[in-house]
Amino acid sequence: QVQLVQSGAEVKKPGSSVKVSCKASGGTFSSYTISWVRQAPGQGLEWMGRIIPILGIANYAQKFQGRVTITADKSTSTAYMELSSLRSEDTAVYYCARVGIAAASNWFDPWGQGTLVTVSS
Amino acid sequence: EIVMTQSPATLSVSPGERATLSCRASQSVSSNLAWYQQKPGQAPRLLIYGASTRATGIPARFSGSGSGTEFTLTISSLQSEDFAVYYCQQYNNWYTFGQGTKLEIK
Numbered sequence: 001q002v003q004l005v006q007s008g009a010e011v012k013k014p015g016s017s018v019k020v021s022c023k024a025s026g027g028t029f030s031s032y033t034i035s036w037v038r039q040a041p042g043q044g045l046e047w048m049g050r051i052i053p054i055l056g057i058a059n060y061a062q063k064f065q066g067r068v069t070i071t072a073d074k075s076t077s078t079a080y081m082e083l084s085s086l087r088s089e090d091t092a093v094y095y096c097a098r099v100g101i102a103a104a105s106n107w108f109d110p111w112g113q114g115t116l117v118t119v120s121s
Numbered sequence: 122e123i124v125m126t127q128s129p130a131t132l133s134v135s136p137g138e139r140a141t142l143s144c145r146a147s148q149s150v151s152s153n154l155a156w157y158q159q160k161p162g163q164a165p166r167l168l169i170y171g172a173s174t175r176a177t178g179i180p181a182r183f184s185g186s187g188s189g190t191e192f193t194l195t196i197s198s199l200q201s202e203d204f205a206v207y208y209c210q211q212y213n214n215w216y217t218f219g220q221g222t223k224l225e226i227k
Contacts, residue, residue: 035216037218044208044218044219044220044221045157045165045208045210045218045221046218047215047216047217047218059215061215062122095164095165099212103153104153104171105170106153106212106216107155107167107170107171107176107210107212108155108157108165108167108210108216109167109170109176110167111164111165111166112164113164114164
């Protein structure tokens, strides 16, 4: 049973960066992709980007291009999402999720427990 | 970007009754559509993928239908634990989510 465990809550100042980790256990890390999704307070789900660990290739939603960097360490089965130039609107819960590599299996399952990032001066 | 529109925003239903949630895509997504359930303070949980296939461990009272641009999630007999927010998601062209439908107790 694959499980994704994320790093703990963060409080950051505007203009700084945050890096959130997502460690996979119980499955084959390189056989899937890892996506990152955020959810602002009381709002819906927003896809940010994904990484293909076996290739080390990342793709980003246009909204976050230039501000987000997603990486993966195959040796520790851990994915990372770094968001820079933080502003108050980036306050949200950030989730990682495992996604199938094949185009017809791109649903998100399972999800990490979420990491609350608060941006405040 | 494919826009996903869910309706209604809020649905009030009594326990034991049927709930029908709708999701519309701005262009065809074939059957590349998933449904998720989210309860307060929890991560989303996959319910349905491929528009109509239940994920592992999901009760048979949950069913999905549709293809192309129109999709439906039906919960046949609502249990207390089903009251939550439901999201549809297309994965035909990258990923976009609907804005969610809140299913509340009537």
